[in-house]
Amino acid sequence: DTGVSQDPRHKITKRGQNVTFRCDPISEHNRLYWYRQTLGQGPEFLTYFQNEAQLEKSRLLSDRFSAERPKGSFSTLEIQRTEQGDSAMYLCASSTTGTSDYEQYFGPGTRLTVT
Amino acid sequence: AQSVTQLGSHVSVSEGALVLLRCNYSSSVPPYLFWYVQYPNQGLQLLLKYTSAATLVKGINGFEAEFKKSETSFHLTKPSAHMSDAAEYFCAVSTTGTASKLTFGTGTRLQVTL
Numbered sequence: 001d002t003g004v005s006q007d008p009r010h011k012i013t014k015r016g017q018n019v020t021f022r023c024d025p026i027s028e029h030n031r032l033y034w035y036r037q038t039l040g041q042g043p044e045f046l047t048y049f050q051n052e053a054q055l056e057k058s059r060l061l062s063d064r065f066s067a068e069r070p071k072g073s074f075s076t077l078e079i080q081r082t083e084q085g086d087s088a089m090y091l092c093a094s095s096t097t098g099t100s101d102y103e104q105y106f107g108p109g110t111r112l113t114v115t
Numbered sequence: 116a117q118s119v120t121q122l123g124s125h126v127s128v129s130e131g132a133l134v135l136l137r138c139n140y141s142s143s144v145p146p147y148l149f150w151y152v153q154y155p156n157q158g159l160q161l162l163l164k165y166t167s168a169a170t171l172v173k174g175i176n177g178f179e180a181e182f183k184k185s186e187t188s189f190h191l192t193k194p195s196a197h198m199s200d201a202a203e204y205f206c207a208v209s210t211t212g213t214a215s216k217l218t219f220g221t222g223t224r225l226q227v228t229l
Contacts, residue, residue: 004158033216042119042205042219043159056216091158095215104217106151106158 004107006092012113013082020078021110025094032075033104034067036060037089049075050097082114117142117208121220129228134193136223138180138206141187148189149207149217150180159205165189176200201227 005024013019025032030051035043046065047057051072061067064082069075079086089111093104122137140146147166151159163174170182180191189206203224207217 031215035217040221042207042222043217045216045218048216093159093217103161103164104215105161108158109156111156 004092004094004105006090006107006110008110009108010111010113012115015082015084015114017082018078018080019082019112020076021090021092021112023075023077023092023094023107025074025092026096026105029094029096029105030072031095031097032069033093033095034075034077035091035093037091037109038087043091046077079112082112084114087112087114117146117210117218119206119208119218119220121206121223123223124221125224125226127226127228128196130198131195134178134191134196134200134225136191136204136206136225138189138191138220139187140189140206140208142208142210144210146208146210147215148180148182149209150174150178150189150191151205151207151219153203153205153222155202162191162204196225196227198227198229201225 007022033048034046037043049069064080067077089109091109092107095104118141120139149164150162153159162178163172165172165182173179178193203222205222206220209215209217
């Protein structure tokens with residue numbers, strides 16, 4: 001098991017462009033979370049999936065953001081018409097329901113820079 | 116609603132000295148509490164967790180934390196700091212009613228000096 005992976009690790013884009021990030025969770029994990037971390041802050045919850053269903057979205061997730069998890073496996077997070085305020089580290093985590101449903105494993109993150 | 120407050124954004128200790136990083140939480144229901152460590156440009160690694168079992172929790176790399184309900188605290192300690200402990204540390208809380216989504220504190224940067 002290689003853990004949670006994210007791609008790309010770094011993304012530089014110009015304001016107004018669209019970007020998409022991918023997260024591959026640990027294979028047997030049915031929950032997948034997205035968090036955003038800005039400089040000097042702790043991660044903030046964006047959204048989470050249980051299998052393919054998106055069950056909760058934070059108010060931080062504006063209508064320019066969309067996340068999917070087709071077939072309950074990998075997930076994508078798309079940001080349309082990027083703004084400089086979107087510059088942050090985007091972290092993905094996964095967990096499994098059951099006796100350890102409180103323990104989340106994080107990927108290395110995707111650092112987005114909007115110029 | 117749940118929240119976490121980490122006192123001290125920066126803590127500096129000498130190598131070999133005691134490490135104490137403070138975390139206070141707020142939760143209307145029994146919480147699950149976590150400490151994560153983050154090295155530069157990396158994701159978060161779980162150090163330890165409290166999930167309503169033993170109040171003194173031991174984690175990796177010699178860290179431990181004690182859950183004190185009366186003080187709503189979950190401070191992280193290590194008896195003897197090592198240079199490799201220099202990193203950012205985050206305290207986080209979740210509850211069973213929130214699908215385990217984590218609410219993080221703002222973090223404490225630990226510096227270890229010779």
